[in-house]
Amino acid sequence: MTESLDHPPSTAALLEPAQLDRAELERFGKILDSRPSRLGGITVGMALAAQLLLVRNRDGWTAPLRANAVQRAFERKRGPRNIVLKARQMGLTTWAAARFFLKTITRPGTLTLEVAHTQQAAEEIFRIVHRFVDWLPEELRRGPLKTSRSNVRQLVFPRIDSQYRVVSAGDRNAGRGLTVQNLHVSELARWPGDPAETLAGLRAALAPGAETILESTPSGAGGCFYEEWQKASETGLVRHFFPWWMERRYRARPVDAASRTAEERQLMARHGLDLRQIAFRRQIRADFRGLARQEYAEDEESCFLASGESVFELEAIEARLAAVPPPVASRRNGELEIWLPPLAGKQYLVAVDPAGGGSEGDYSAAQVVELAAGLQCAEFAGHVGGLELARVITELAAEYNRAWLVVERNNHGSGVLALAESVVKYGRIFRQAGQPGWLTHSISRPAMLSRLNAALVEQPGCFRSRKLLAECRTFVRLPDGRSGAQSGTHDDRVMAMAIALAARAEVLASGRSS
Secondary structure, three states, X not given: OOHHHHOOOOOOOOOOHHHOOHHHHHHHHHHOOOOOXXXXXXXXXXXXXXXXXXXXXXXXXXXXXXXXXXXXXXXXXXXXXXXXXXXXXXXXHHHHHHHHHHHHHHOOXXXXXXXXXXXXXXXXXXXXXXXXXXXXXXXXHOOOOOOOEOOOOEEEEOOOOEEEEEEEOOOOOOOOXXXXXXXXXXXXXXXXXXXXXXXHHHHHOEEEEEEEEEEEOXXXXXXXXXXXXXXXXXXXXXXXXXXXXXXXXXXXXXXXXXXXXXXXXXXXXXXXXOHHHHHHHHHHHHHHHHHHHHHOOOOOOOOOOXXXXXXXXXXXXXXXXXXXXXXOEEEHHHOEEEOOOOOOOOOEEEEEEOOOOOOOOOOEEEEEEEXXXXXXXXXXXXXXXXXXXXXXXXXXXXXXXXXXEEEEOOOOHHHHXXXXXXXXXXXXXXXXXXXXXXXXXXXXXXXXXXXXXXXXXXXXXXXXXXXXXXXXXXXXXXXXXXXXEOOOOOOHHHHHHHHHHHHHXXXXXXXXXX
């Protein structure tokens, strides 16, 4: 499937050996991201890496850095701000180091900062970068790229006023007082201390237009990296996901085709895997057991392992995650996703779990459900509250054939209900025991969640949101005996859907559907 990506076209004659001076380096610095037709679709930077940079390969030999399938896929999609979720040992750390090294030596006045999760990892990254310098052509090492300092994980190129620094996340002063043009954050999920605070400090050091790469293998559902990945669409980070099978070394002796399970057949059909890759998959599942999904990621949800006992049936959730369709429409910068637009003659219900609004904390979430069949049609989740939320949900309810509007009246919900009725004047408000809205309490909540759990098992095809299912995965029994979102995760979509299914049952039972 990926073999052709592992053999880039020849880039001979890209460099003129006699022209390796500062002017030539700066010329390359201006065109690193261009893709001349003579290079067969790869960037100048990729070609320059193949000719100029040497790395130690898997066999211990020094060899030119030629981009592998994962590295080439990253280059195709790369933006100014990136976040990478990956399986183990895919070569992204080496590639980020190489890309930023080339930017450092071809663009005078550049400061590159690499931040690793441990001192040992920082030292390994620095060895990679130091090897780049050691194997540069002599005319560069003695000329424009002559270093004045190359210790304590720092390279200084005084003749072009550029620096390359590698530090560990344990250094709380990393980035302080600096102006950084390139930032590579490595293994963010495994940073010590308060990773969010450390990352915020590093971002404060970024120059306008700086390039950033946040990359990590997953480590639990929760924490800084998980949050950054989940909010990437809101914050403008370009997501890159690289499953284990993109690494061509991940193969073993082929299994017997007749021994394949239904899951293995499905995986082969969906991703073009071969029998040697299936053999490797069996091997890592035997070796790593429950951690195999985390260490050798196959999808963007199951690799984030939840800690604690899940409230919902994980097997049903995983099976549905493998089959959910993409939305047919997306609005409000991805806050509203639609799978089934409204149909004439159909009745709908919009259930809302309000939050206080603001850019932090919980989301306000809404689920649109077709009344008769219980199909999830649309989902909204955003940091909005008050009148803005009232307008969003009433417009959504009006669009879906004047749907029943079910707003949880706990806490912030009472105000949202009042605004929907008195200011927006939406007329089809769900009432419970004569009171507008839905009341969630210690007795109703367990029943609501049990109904949702039963629907996930008995009618998985009703659910279409990957984000909802991901929240279901991390909805666990907490140490104090309650149930809710695992630390660092959210459950707003879960509660909105639980309200939707419970209110739907009441509407159908009371005959209010017409």
